[in-house]
Amino acid sequence: MRVGVLTGGGDCPGLNAVLRAVTRKGISVYGHEIVGFRNGWLGPIEGLTTPLTLDKVEDVLNRGGTILGSSRTNPYSVDGGVERLKSTIAEHRIDALVAIGGEDTLGVAEKLTAEGVPVVGVPKTIDNDLDATDYTFGFDTAVHIATEAIDRLRTTAESHHRALVVEVMGRHAGWIALHSGLAGGANVILVPEQEFSVDRVVDWVEQRFERQYAPIIVVAEGAIPEGGEELLAAGEKDAFGHVRLGGVGTWLADEIAHRTGKESRAVVLGHVQRGGTPTAYDRVLATRFGLHAIDSISDGDFGKMVALRGTDIVRVPLREATAALKTVPKERLAEAEVLFG
Amino acid sequence: MRVGVLTGGGDCPGLNAVLRAVTRKGISVYGHEIVGFRNGWLGPIEGLTTPLTLDKVEDVLNRGGTILGSSRTNPYSVDGGVERLKSTIAEHRIDALVAIGGEDTLGVAEKLTAEGVPVVGVPKTIDNDLDATDYTFGFDTAVHIATEAIDRLRTTAESHHRALVVEVMGRHAGWIALHSGLAGGANVILVPEQEFSVDRVVDWVEQRFERQYAPIIVVAEGAIPEGGEELLAAGEKDAFGHVRLGGVGTWLADEIAHRTGKESRAVVLGHVQRGGTPTAYDRVLATRFGLHAIDSISDGDFGKMVALRGTDIVRVPLREATAALKTVPKERLAEAEVLFG
Amino acid sequence: MRVGVLTGGGDCPGLNAVLRAVTRKGISVYGHEIVGFRNGWLGPIEGLTTPLTLDKVEDVLNRGGTILGSSRTNPYSVDGGVERLKSTIAEHRIDALVAIGGEDTLGVAEKLTAEGVPVVGVPKTIDNDLDATDYTFGFDTAVHIATEAIDRLRTTAESHHRALVVEVMGRHAGWIALHSGLAGGANVILVPEQEFSVDRVVDWVEQRFERQYAPIIVVAEGAIPEGGEELLAAGEKDAFGHVRLGGVGTWLADEIAHRTGKESRAVVLGHVQRGGTPTAYDRVLATRFGLHAIDSISDGDFGKMVALRGTDIVRVPLREATAALKTVPKERLAEAEVLFG
């Protein structure tokens, strides 16, 4: 078989580990040829290929990013995209495709399957918000980086009796905030799943100051205060009459300073969370995903996505995988909240 | 309630995170008093206590070891041990005990439960070999440290065209070898679950050298070659007529050098794997275990152990927890083996 | 002797290592009593003391921040500050003071010396901009953290063919930008010492894209474009008509996106650079500074600051220490510039 493979969407530590596993098992066990498509779905649309050999993947297991490049191109939004994709596949005699990506990439994979293009999906979301799998690779690395940052910020906060607000990734789901907040011993954790009350945040902050410790607040970038998004709107003035800068983290640090009269600072971790060498956990998970994806391809079991359930890798229909966003359940938030303050 | 807590057996990153969670939720949600017993079961035998307060656990989440100290003392092996333990518990008016430890500690917990001492267990094994839970805290940290070491050793191996044998923990189960080997891209992984053939190891090593790369062999301390343990016996002479030093790692490095004529070195990671700051993964797991253990205590649900199943924390009978060793199944070894060479 | 010690100004990894060395050598070699003053110069003004014993400093060597707390209080700016400080010193029978801090703290130390208060200074500036010493502790840690971030960002930049601007600390001196930029292989490094030409930056960025690699630009927070600070002024509109957010990093990322038509993002590392466990280098330097400071105190050699020259710790007059800012010399910038693009 000739198997095509591509990586779509935002980069994520572990992508190269999937590529390595697909390539090594594909070549040495099944005798496939592995063809890399460059820059996500743009590759098969424009015919951008690069062969994946044992030597190409020799040294990539512990490297962040993706050696194939990525993009957010969607063949269904590009004029003639799907036709061009199909003709590339025909021209390169590709028998099946491994598509590694998030909701968008897998959504395309599902539609293509329905049109007869044989695809197997590998889930990728650094935010851990895909419903059909317990965890996705990249998430553990992001949590690890955010936790290291919180550890570092705590000593500064304590030395200066200061509140520190750490804004982490998580536009629609608060998994990174929840896990890094728990791991870093955050005194408040705020997630997109539940509007937060600034009054309650201020209470926890003041409780913490009363116990003579400095508070750390971890907030997901998608968290919003009660009263809605307008409070965060660009152009609003802060307590000192200045134009507010940045997102919810900066807004909240400002608000805390204003209401408590204590020094308060924000740190926005940003892109640092998604790059660089993956943790051991993510390398193992990504490697196992890759090994099982090429098994699924070789079994002719298309339209599936590999997924983690407990300690097992299973196959689920692509349709299930993209049906719902996996958000943090109320019980997990309640579980964490007893550690606040 | 007055709740006693102790940590037994070898130290493990995450123990302090359990103590913190038990103490914080115990005090702030349930209004319990938390009494720490020092040095494992020795504490309740000899009446060595220290109160656990919010301040005591303020700064321990990211610290390795255990602030309570540990020991391998078993009250059933000490003259009058159980009686002294019971009278300490009576004297200090302890209503229930949280026992954090491995097979031995939990075995004692189970027997005590049968005798009417109310205990809840928290599983702890850095080797991840307890059957009733998907993972135990400390394991991810050990794998992380071993993987970092393998990453470092690879560049040395490549620069000198040399085979490197890395001996990791795992006396009866090969989980650390399997996961760190997968994460570090080891070219051979050897575990206690399956006797290894030195001939096959040498084949993989030579294949690797033929491809112009240096081989890394990860071996669990409990792995043994076919033909049995006598090959590893102390006092045996190596290929150069010297007395062999150390365990299986050193033995195997020697053997590879002798059979392939290539340079070969062993590194024994040892205690470095079990100390220091826990990974974010382990801090989250240990924290959740602690929160659920104090819930179980407060529910009067004794004789149970908290356990991870998928992404949930559940309670299982202590009896189940210690019934069988969780070893690496054959499928997981086969899954990994396709990446060898 | 009774020796007072305080930490002033912003926190910096290594402060606790100085405190530990002063305390251990002070007590065990010289038989001094060591008295900690809390919160910088505020401590001696308000009489806030805490004894420093061997147990207090047992576990602080690898911890960021300062166990004494810090502040920016200047006794010469507080009504009656110097008198209150002197009377605290008399009341607590303090024979001499170790003052650990930057330009401001050491400036106070120098003035107090002139008024007969016996002080020895220990230099502390994370920006490495004190003239009398080759390096100060904390700097290596900040460079280490910034370099790790650059390593992580590079894989993201490459995967998305994107320019990344990393804003690091350095208000008046570009040492952190220079060293982390060299260590991280930055394609452009911009420092406060030399106004930068946006045209040249864009040239380097485009050269880099032409070679099919993604550019990383490291910019010190105090760097300014030619044409002066007004370009960075708050309220200015960006290329898309939005109010510009943040400092020079965000401004420059915007500018690059506008001029090159490529994606460009900014990351502002902020407080993460100054907290957490110090590097081994900083622990050694801070420890040696502490040991030599207590020697100087015990020799009655006041009005001095300890300093690093080559591999030696020497004593220099406090007056010299605060005379000039140590900025990055032109030769060092030229040395680095050959690696740009």
Place this chain on the structure above:
Amino acid sequence: MRVGVLTGGGDCPGLNAVLRAVTRKGISVYGHEIVGFRNGWLGPIEGLTTPLTLDKVEDVLNRGGTILGSSRTNPYSVDGGVERLKSTIAEHRIDALVAIGGEDTLGVAEKLTAEGVPVVGVPKTIDNDLDATDYTFGFDTAVHIATEAIDRLRTTAESHHRALVVEVMGRHAGWIALHSGLAGGANVILVPEQEFSVDRVVDWVEQRFERQYAPIIVVAEGAIPEGGEELLAAGEKDAFGHVRLGGVGTWLADEIAHRTGKESRAVVLGHVQRGGTPTAYDRVLATRFGLHAIDSISDGDFGKMVALRGTDIVRVPLREATAALKTVPKERLAEAEVLFG
């Protein structure tokens, strides 16, 4: 010019940073061609070359080992070695050589210079024992890794009230032991420069246990007890009648256990210390060495070695560089000793 470059001796983090700097400045500033010789002096003897281009060194700054490979081959010990080396140089029209290595490699460089081969040396020794330079790259990384290990081991030692002996690199000079011992807060540091008294070690260990803390002993692999090497001889029996295993670390742990009656364990860090990504400090130093080496080549200033003096890179005669071993002076040992116990 056509400039040859090679890396000799043991691998060392930072070698690739030197190669990158030589190549980038050589090509882009001076217009040289850069020719890599493989496997140390073996390369020019056997004519093993590989061109070093901008693309080849693009991604190597943060990678350990050496992309050129290394060896301990000495052309003066190989039959006809020097003649073959000279004819390779003539054949490949090499105008000058950059030789990166330790005492042996630089010794060859010096002799070749005397015979008219134009060479510039770059010092490399992970042990930091070359006399003509303040520091060499790789040393900081080794100290960093050893310090991390000590940090981890401390929590284990404390939890089990156990003595831990950490054996680090340093056959003839104790720099790694001294710096990692200071940075890790070791309670005893033992170096090759001064025979150690086991009695004194035991005293410090017992003092430490009396203060209720666990002792960490850092020992360089080349340290020897008073009474000479015979105590360490292979085949000797330990206190329990077993044949002693391993080097001085294992020997000493045994001895401490025997004399104090306390548990005592050894950890031998070994090759982990020399591999993997270099610290920021080492990357900066190695980069600067490379930039200055190619300057020296281009100036026609041969027979020199680049060296660090304070914060400057200078050129010193190769002859000086290899004249004497730089050992730890008595004052530095005395400085550290006040922190023992």
